[in-house]
Amino acid sequence: MITCSAPGKVYLFGEHAVVYGEPAVCCAVDIRTRVSVAPADSVIISSSLGTTGIDFETHPYVSAVVERFRELSSLKGVSIRIVSEIPVGSGLGSSAAVTIATIKALDALLETGLELDEIARMGHEVEQRIQGAASPTDTYVCTMGGVVMIPQRKKLELIDCGIVIGNTNIFSSTKELVSNVAELNESFPDVIGPVLSSIGKMSLVGEGSVNSKDYVSVGKLMNINQGLLDAIGVGCSELSSFTYAARNNGAYGAKITGAGGGGCMVAIAPRERVGDVADAIASAGGDVVVTEATDIGVREESR
Numbered sequence: 001m002i003t004c005s006a007p008g009k010v011y012l013f014g015e016h017a018v019v020y021g022e023p024a025v026c027c028a029v030d031i032r033t034r035v036s037v038a039p040a041d042s043v044i045i046s047s048s049l050g051t052t053g054i055d056f057e058t059h060p061y062v063s064a065v066v067e068r069f070r071e072l073s074s075l076k077g078v079s080i081r082i083v084s085e086i087p088v089g090s091g092l093g094s095s096a097a098v099t100i101a102t103i104k105a106l107d108a109l110l111e112t113g114l115e116l117d118e119i120a121r122m123g124h125e126v127e128q129r130i131q132g133a134a135s136p137t138d139t140y141v142c143t144m145g146g147v148v149m150i151p152q153r154k155k156l157e158l159i160d161c162g163i164v165i166g167n168t169n170i171f172s173s174t175k176e177l178v179s180n181v182a183e184l185n186e187s188f189p190d191v192i193g194p195v196l197s198s199i200g201k202m203s204l205v206g207e208g209s210v211n212s213k214d215y216v217s218v219g220k221l222m223n224i225n226q227g228l229l230d231a232i233g234v235g236c237s238e239l240s241s242f243t244y245a246a247r248n249n250g251a252y253g254a255k256i257t258g259a260g261g262g263g264c265m266v267a268i269a270p271r272e273r274v275g276d277v278a279d280a281i282a283s284a285g286g287d288v289v290v291t292e293a294t295d296i297g298v299r300e301e302s303r
């Protein structure tokens with residue numbers, strides 16, 4: 001049996017604006033999805049969602065990866081087991097992580113010799129097939145790990161402080177939120193255009209602050225980014241309440257991560273204040289994940 005894992009991710013800056021070609025800064029976080037594969041007579045996929053064969057309802061991403069490997073190799077049967085620490089559908093990159101970890105595990109089992117770039121590209125193709133449209137951000141960051149500026153694919157210094165995630169557990173559709181922003185932009189291009197380009201500038205200014213480990217400035221920029229995300233209509237009262245709870249209890253800064261409208265927020269904080277920030281978000285009603293940035297992208301864990 002071969003086990004591979006891939007990390008989740010948060011956006012420090014730039015979600016939504018990245019859809020318009022603006023830069024974004026994403027950070028892989030140390031919550032991982034593990035995928036174990038072993039030879040079998042037929043395809044068996046098991047996870048907390050159940051045990052299936054190729055099944056695009058229950059296991060769409062893994063099913064698409066298996067079909068892709070059937071085109072590349074003589075693969076007929078395989079047993080695939082998924083265990084994930086990444087909450088599903090919360091904007092933390094759970095679908096990218098399961099896709100990328102499965103690609104790496106099948107690559108190792110079938111000895112197809114894929115390079116990391118090819119794994120990221122295949123992962124993006126699978127996400128596009130399943131979601132209709134997807135930016136390459138999640139699959140790239142989760143393959144490479146670390147802090148990455150997109151679309152430049154430039155690695156920045158690893159974030160060296162606490163990261164606290166607050167999950168609203170409110171489902172939000174990325175597709176719907178992206179299309180709401182597009183509508184707003186069509187109605188008020190002279191207003192929304194500059195907001196999106198300001199978010200892009202935040203990533204460029206933030207790059208310097210991340211690289212010099214100036215987390216006070218990174219936090220201030222995250223707070224400004226949050227204001228602009230609210231301005232383009234992707235906030236909600238729970239996300240606002242968690243971000244204020246985090247800021248009022250020692251975080252350097254806090255903002256939505258991902259599409260917004262529900263899902264998760266992220267705060268960065270000095271390590272000695274992580275407990276206070278986590279308690280404050282939990283008291284405001286959030287499910288809390290305390291984590292750290294990780295430089296480790298997809299990797300083989302055991303065989």
Ligand code: MEV
Pocket residue numbers: 014015016017018019091134135137174178257258259
């Ligand atoms: C969603 O996680 C991030 C968005 O920028 C959409 C995308 O980049 O595909 C809202």
